[in-house]
Amino acid sequence: MTEQDLREQLAAFGASLFQRGYSVGSAGNISVRLPDGYLMTPTNSSLGKLDPARISKLDTEWRHVGGDKPSKEVFLHRAVLTARPEAGAVVHLHSTYATAIGCLAEPGEDAPIPPLTPYFVMRVGRRLPVVPYYRPGDASMEPAVFAAAQNSRAMLLANHGPVVSGKTLTDAVYAAEELEESAKLALMLRGQPARELTPAQVDDLLSTFG
Ligand SMILES: O=C(O)[C@@H](O)C(=O)COP(=O)(O)O
Ligand SMILES: [Zn+2]
Numbered sequence: 300m301t302e303q304d305l306r307e308q309l310a311a312f313g314a315s316l317f318q319r320g321y322s323v324g325s326a327g328n329i330s331v332r333l334p335d336g337y338l339m340t341p342t343n344s345s346l347g348k349l350d351p352a353r354i355s356k357l358d359t360e361w362r363h364v365g366g367d368k369p370s371k372e373v374f375l376h377r378a379v380l381t382a383r384p385e386a387g388a389v390v391h392l393h394s395t396y397a398t399a400i401g402c403l404a405e406p407g408e409d410a411p412i413p414p415l416t417p418y419f420v421m422r423v424g425r426r427l428p429v430v431p432y433y434r435p436g437d438a439s440m441e442p443a444v445f446a447a448a449q450n451s452r453a454m455l456l457a458n459h460g461p462v463v464s465g466k467t468l469t470d471a472v473y474a475a476e477e478l479e480e481s482a483k484l485a486l487m488l489r490g491q492p493a494r495e496l497t498p499a500q501v502d503d504l505l506s507t508f509g
Pocket of ligand 2 (some may be wrong): 392
């Protein structure tokens with residue numbers, strides 16, 4: 300895909316996420332890896348109204364070189380895309396159910412979303428670490444996010460929201476949506492004897508689709 304294609308795809312996915320309530324106001328940010336740098340949603344922009352021409356561009360050293368001022372979460376996206384060289388995009392949302400789990404979960408441990416459905420395992424993976432709380436935009440979060448991203452495609456920022464990576468922007472968006480639906484299921488079924496996928500079933504999914 301060309302950079303222009305990716306700019307248009309980013310704006311279209313942003314609008315789609317916003318229209319379906321995965322993001323409200325100016326919450327959330329998205330980055331996409333390019334051959335010569337990165338695209339990033341501008342700070343204080345609504346994912347629902349992104350102008351492809353004004354999306355921020357950063358060079359390979361993460362310096363702002365074009366478009367509007369980038370998201371204040373550059374450090375967050377840099378940590379994930381550096382830790383996961385195979386990742387092509389990162390989506391950060393404040394989607395309600397995943398954020399709720401991020402308020403219940405113990406920072407430093409894995410989030411309490413059990414493997415209830417195959418698609419959660421296939422899209423998000425086996426582990427969902429919870430990164431301790433940092434003020435949004437705080438550069439000191441970078442080592443903790445980097446460490447979490449080394450072992451997992453997705454994570455929850457405690458008391459803040461989910462961060463999900465994918466090989467492509469499409470993969471990252473689909474995984475972020477699946478994570479939100481799985482968080483909703485986990486909360487709906489909390490305290491009930493829901494049947495989980497067995498470790499063997501999880502292994503089978505990851506070896507087939509992982
Ligand atoms: O929660 C925050 O403040 C940020 O993580 C966020 O979601 C929006 O910040 P910008 O991307 O700088 O608008
Ligand atoms: Zn945020």
